[in-house]
Amino acid sequence: MPTDVEELLDALAADPGREALVHRDRRIHAGELVRSVHRLAHVLDGRVRPGTVVALLAGNTPEALVARMAVNLLGAGIAQPHEGLSAAARARIVVDVEAAVVLADADAAAAAEPVLARLDGPAALWLGAHGADPDVLAEADGAPASPIRDRARPHDVEQIRHTGGTTGHPKGITYTFDHHRRGAEMRRRLTGLGADGGGDGDGGARLLVATPVAHVGGALADRTLASGGTVVLQDGFEPGAFLAAVARERITHTFLLPPLIYRLLDHPDLDRTDTSSLRSVVYGGAPAAPRRMAEAVERIGPVFAQFYGQTEAGGISALTPQEHSRPELLGTVGRPLPTTEIAITDADGRPVAPGGRGELWVRTGMEMDGYWKQPELTAATVVDGWVRTGDVARQDADGYLHLLDRVKDMIVVVGGHVYTTELEDLLMEHPSVRQAAVFGVPDDDGTETVHAAVVAGSPAPDEDELTALVAERAGDMYVPRSVEFVERIPLTGVGKTDKKALRAELAAQPR
Template sequence: MDDITGHFRSHVEEILDALGKEPGREALVHGERRLSAGDVRDLVHRMARALHTRGVRRGETVTLLSGNLPETIAARYAAGLLGCAVNHLYAGLSADVHADILRDIETRTLIADPAQRDRAAELARRVPVDRVLLLGAGRGTDPAPGPDLVELAAGESSAELPGAARPDDICTIRHTGGTTGHPKAICTTFRQWVSAGPVWSDEEQVRTLVCTTLAHAAGLMADSTLHAGGTVVLLDGFDAGSVLAAVERERITHTFLLPPLLYQLMDHPDVDRTDTSSLRLLTYGGCASSPARLAAAVRRFGPVLNQFYGQNEAGGISMLSPEDHDPARPELLRTAGKIMDGVEVAVRAPDGRHLPAGEHGEICVRSPHVMQGYWKQPELTAEVLRDGWLHTGDIGFVDQDGYITIVDRLKDMIVVVGGHVYTVELEDVLNSHPQVLQSAVLGVPDVNRMERVHAVVVRTPGGDVGEAELRALVRDRKGAMYEPARIAFADALPLTDVGKPDKKLLRSRAAAPAGTS
């Protein structure tokens, strides 16, 4: 809220203010393109006017189907400036899922980049949207489904446009990754988004590398970087060699990776020949990580690792700071860090009882950043939001020092004869073997519909550890209940569009030869 006028200023307006302070500084880098802060600010205002001219109004849903381009960031800010609810699709989902999402959230405007031109044309045929706009002409097999927004914006004024958003308007509609079923639409307001990202001081000279999709956590880091007067370097996608080269070339200070991508970075042959001394904060999160591999990462990159635990529904929950990434204290590397300021965490039993420190239960969260609810799904919202507490679906515990440990997702927890198998705990055991790079554990039903523990293991180059040896390791460490019924070996784990192990795909592969689990 502006102290003088009383006008609510959204996060978009705050970012535009920051861009206007030093219009000549470098703000966005993409390939050979280097855009100044003034260039980005002008483009946002021009795009906002072009969208308004085409009929886009406050409260409508604008969906982006676009990669890591400067124009993607500008279009997102332009729609936000008009007070629209912005949804950013994961490009790797099927056309059916894309179409379902567009219908679910009543998309009025679809904005696609040139690489997604044909998909945008297909969606326009399948879903009734008011308008389709492209972020550049591009080429495709289908006719262009709509005009070029960049070209339309070039004809508009770059003068400052007052923001139309109100505090309780829906700002973002973010979807779960769809790895366990149909994606759910999670709503966050403009009021919540103002303080959602990490805070960095203007003096830090932040240079953030975005090498995962802007539709996920990297987009929030980009916002925080531009707000802090920093520079965002955009890569089209994750490639370990390209990331290492960019860190050295662009003197990157901050980046975000999911654990499987961090492992790829560590395993790349160029890692020890690359100057990564500019890194100050390598944030990771989004799925379970291996303590052994984290310790190796600290030894390679230094005290820069920062684990972030949160959910789209809950916002940030806890952090494991660089100071807590101590290879000599592996018990800390197994945790998700300490509860963040302003966040309340309760561990609850199935009957709702608040459990004491050390006992396993469902992690429940209360904070200003908890979602407003799922888009037009009141019954589903009521299941997870009860009495102001968000039920995360994560199973874990909080120790006496306030560190959270996550042992499983409720949906991933495997119910076996004799108890429960927590997949993260079993993955930690498998990953501790010196010839195991990575593993994924999942439950696969047998012919009698009883769940059996199934593991998929990626061995180190030249590793020859077999199923019998790994089973013996598990029996020794965790007991017979945790022993996998089957261990399969793979060259790599398939990943979802945001970089998490795709357990839905692995489960379907494992279940295909019925009765073999």
């Protein structure tokens, strides 16, 4: 049975003249993309062996996609630590995965060089000219373009995707070649939900990828290319450039995290940009504020679909575009997918009463193959086929899931627990609060105190106004000890709120 990469290349080869990739001023047709993959695979053959892992230091470039496909064709796995991590963290990932080969994109040399300087392993092979170092792309120019096939074994690792690192050093999550095959079958079963990113069966899709291709962006790019669409790559997310690309390239589909949607809403170009081409804006990866999502639907249109899933678990639930017309549902993550079973449990793993709060366990059929070389952590996370998500949730009488917090982000205060997501949503109900982040700081008695950071609009509220709102709506236990007004909430490289960085920034401020 062909691998997902072979199926993708076959789909591209079937229509070689169509525009496949757009990056800066480059426009790459499908046939050119296929030839580039096979030529690079011939150059790497022998250097890259089946069953090994290759580390890729690259950003959102065509070369990153070509390198990943070429490595997978040779039966090897790929690990691409995203550029939003520190050089030390990226170097540690390369060491963790025991990379047999390191590929570095010359386009990202400034970010790759500090990583390589921390490694004692094999010298990098460069994708593009980099001084006197070997340039495998130049070698590939003279290599044959004949297909390389059948190197991958079903149970070998195809990809190691690392978590965002918001609660510690990123964990490596492994997917085998067989896992990706099962994923394609699962997507075919879910076609029509309107929450999978647009691509399956949609040959006219034009996908804008401004989040890392090392994560969700790469998966959606593959799906769009395989179904006859075009992928427009941006080096990173900047709201003005994003909006300009939507209008210029007539973008139909994209994926964003909620904090990035808020930045679009707050950008002065939004209301003068033609976004009429958009058919699907899938969002997920972080909690979404109901008031701001209602604003997004009103200003951009009924194109939003929320998809809740985890790197460890796969897809869990969806809130369709039609359901976004009901404001009372915008505080949920939708209903479980038809392929997903859920259980909400207490601290001992026992089911809670209907409507009760507890940790969400899921069984999706698309669970990870395990954490990279961490069997004990894998066994603690995947129990009899159930993934412990670490999310605190409840399910209402209509079947909609409400995410209340991460288990690790719950703030233990005197008298109970404060759920950070609930408090963030409450603060953002104030019309002058554009974004909010809530976190706990350890106290001397073993509990924590609640603190909030707020991005304010105009007119800006004062701290007393916000704490009074919280006291009235949620009670004194939820009232933050301090509310700091900041210009921007720091985000991780994949677009989630970076509470570690936020704590550090606020701690460094003079008092």
